[in-house]
Amino acid sequence: MIFKNVTRLTWVLKPVLVLSLMLVTLVSHATFDAFDFGGDSQLEKRFWQISETVRCPKCQNQNISGSNAMIAQDMRKKVYQLIMEGKQDDEIYTYLVDRYGDFVMYDPPVKKKTWLLWFGPLFILMGLIAVWYRKCFGGSVNSQSASRDEALTEAEQKRFLKITQDSSGHSTSDEGRKA
């Protein structure tokens, strides 16, 4: 019984552990160029926010803050310029998307074209949760079948009784001899 609970516990904990490991990310900045925000930390914060959420078209798995490709540098410069010109965040995003397309947004708009991108992972996750749930709490059906499997057949019961009776008989007779 204890053993059974332990295995169930590990089945519950394993995915939790794996999922929490997935949450660990290593954030990197490629700060090669220094921009002067005149000490305005609010502007600087916006700059980093935008350059971390815009994808580099050349080095396709990096954001423009993490890449030193020429185009990423130019895009950072442009973001800086636009911020200093007093443009709002969505104006800056629109400016970049007009030129480089939806691709540069890590947060692409929900369209027919991007539907699978948005909801595909959700379906996979739901499937995994279903499998995991069945495995852990695998319903009464499984545990019942397990106990039925563990139940002894008539012949086994007779043998079990015989063994236990025999052994108890031996022990008493042993004790009897000793006494």
Next chain:
Amino acid sequence: MMEEQKKSNKIILLAPFLLFLAMLGVFWYSMGKGGGSSVELPSARLGKPVPAFELTSLLDSETRVTAEDLKGPLLLNVWASWCPGCYTEHGFLMVLQKRGIPIVGLNYKDERQDALAFIEKFKNPYQQIIFDVDGSLGFDLGVYGAPETYFVDSKGTIKHRHVGIMSEALWEAEHGAIWRGLSE
């Protein structure tokens, strides 16, 4: 009952392997399709006019060039002396020039001296070269590397963008048809 459970366990054990095979298939497919390290992005400027600009000519810094000068049909070829692919592509651009196809060069983020040396050494396939030293027109076009080639029609509308080196094989396969489509 026991048998059934064993079966479902077996399927679960096989799942990672099947997933691995599926991913292998996807990667294999996209490798063949991309032919290289990165995917060619569709241009956000397709069907739109060449953005307004005012720059000078590489060969004559007194000459102004604007979007008005880019009424095609013509090819707008983004190049630079620092771009290795542009050396490879140059030969085919000369071929296109001989066939009478007008090509405008967009010298992208280059040094004037280096660009002029390139043209002097390898000959000039362009009818005009726009000197875009800080890449401002390039940025407005959505250029993210060189070479890139834009197919511009008679109204100055961008009809197609090719990222990477153009060649005879590509011209026969797709670019020739796109070019002929520009004059229709």
